[in-house]
Amino acid sequence: MTKETKRVLMTGAAGQIGSELARALRAKYGDANVVVTDLFRPSGDLAEGGPFELVDVTDAKAVDAIIGKYGIDTVYHLAALLSATGEKNPQKAWHVNMSGLYNVLEAARARNLVRVFSPSSIAVFGPTTPREMTPQDTVLGPTTMYGVTKVAGELLCDYYVLKYGLDVRGCRYPGIISHLTLPGGGTTDYAVAIFYDAVKHGRYTCFLREDTRLPMMYMPDCLKCTLDLMDADFARLRHHSNFNVTAMSFSAGELAAEIRKHMPGFEVRYEPDFRQAIADSWPASIDDRAARTEWDWKPDYDVAAMTADMLAALTKRRDDGTLGA
Ligand code: NAD
Numbered sequence: 283m284t285k286e287t288k289r290v291l292m293t294g295a296a297g298q299i300g301s302e303l304a305r306a307l308r309a310k311y312g313d314a315n316v317v318v319t320d321l322f323r324p325s326g327d328l329a330e331g332g333p334f335e336l337v338d339v340t341d342a343k344a345v346d347a348i349i350g351k352y353g354i355d356t357v358y359h360l361a362a363l364l365s366a367t368g369e370k371n372p373q374k375a376w377h378v379n380m381s382g383l384y385n386v387l388e389a390a391r392a393r394n395l396v397r398v399f400s401p402s403s404i405a406v407f408g409p410t411t412p413r414e415m416t417p418q419d420t421v422l423g424p425t426t427m428y429g430v431t432k433v434a435g436e437l438l439c440d441y442y443v444l445k446y447g448l449d450v451r452g453c454r455y456p457g458i459i460s461h462l463t464l465p466g467g468g469t470t471d472y473a474v475a476i477f478y479d480a481v482k483h484g485r486y487t488c489f490l491r492e493d494t495r496l497p498m499m500y501m502p503d504c505l506k507c508t509l510d511l512m513d514a515d516f517a518r519l520r521h522h523s524n525f526n527v528t529a530m531s532f533s534a535g536e537l538a539a540e541i542r543k544h545m546p547g548f549e550v551r552y553e554p555d556f557r558q559a560i561a562d563s564w565p566a567s568i569d570d571r572a573a574r575t576e577w578d579w580k581p582d583y584d585v586a587a588m589t590a591d592m593l594a595a596l597t598k599r600r601d602d603g604t605l606g607a
Pocket residue numbers: 293294295296297298299300319320321322337338339340359360361362363364378382401402403404454455456457458459464465466467468470
């Protein structure tokens with residue numbers, strides 16, 4: 283029997299995913315029941331539409347205190363440093379990603395919380411992993427510090443499930459594409475930046491090679507995936523914190539071609555940088571049958587539907603004057 287969520291805490295809520303997941307959770311549980319936290323105060327309704335607090339997840343006392351203060355029963359732990367940022371400062375990536383997760387899990391264990399969500403990533407895989415239709419249970423072997431923290435994080439989450447019976451869940455998000463909040467320093471960020479530059483300038487310089495193919499997902503599917511996994515019947519789950527999930531795979535060149543169907547004059551140059559090596563170590567496509575079997579995961583958006591929606595949303599923001607220079 284799955285226990286009910288009533289009061290939610292979100293860490294890292296000002297980021298690309300948190301800023302939209304927070305709104306979805308407020309719509310689901312009520313504004314007053316979703317406590318949004320980050321290292322900095324975001325502008326607008328994210329901080330003003332419900333409880334907001336500054337919380338550094340590396341501070342164990344602060345994490346525990348905020349859970350106690352608001353009578354939290356469920357945590358969505360999104361605070362992390364992503365792959366590209368992590369390679370620039372691996373020591374900080376280890377500290378934020380591992381101490382942050384440990385502090386959340388310990389507070390959740392001590393206070394007997396109902397449930398914790400901790401996202402993992404396709405970054406758990408590495409150069410020795412099968413690249414096409416990467417299986418659920420396979421060789422991991424990441425070569426980035428971000429990937430190392432995500433593998434260790436999955437193991438830590440599963441340990442809390444096994445040892446303490448804490449209900450911890452997570453999926454290996456692929457690259458997430460969205461038009462509200464810019465991504466915070468990942469290798470898949472090009473698949474967001476390309477849309478902004480297409481709409482603003484009609485051209486884009488890509489930091490990955492044209493033939494680099496990676497798994498991706500549009501934000502509405504990311505939100506659905508997260509909420510559905512958290513609502514799933516615990517008794518059906520054979521995996522807990524490491525579900526493969528995907529919606530589409532494309533190369534940078536294929537995405538540019540899809541954008542050209544709407545903007546025939548769109549130009550892209552390819553100037554790979556250090557992120558190319560990270561992308562080359564990740565899967566091109568993902569087998570997510572475990573998620574489909576254990577909690578009925580199914581995406582709604584393919585590359586054509588996502589591209590049309592991204593261009594429409596960003597064109598509207600450009601015309602409204604809210605897209606920036
Ligand atoms: P993001 O970089 O956009 O946001 C992360 C947020 O964490 C930021 O607002 C940042 O201020 C905050 N943060 C950083 N250090 C902190 C600290 N010490 N204390 C509190 N907050 C801190 O990231 P995102 O894309 O929203 O990712 C959210 C989660 O999803 C992360 O765990 C990430 O690894 C995972 N994920 C994201 C993607 C993606 O494509 N966006 C893909 C796979 C996995």
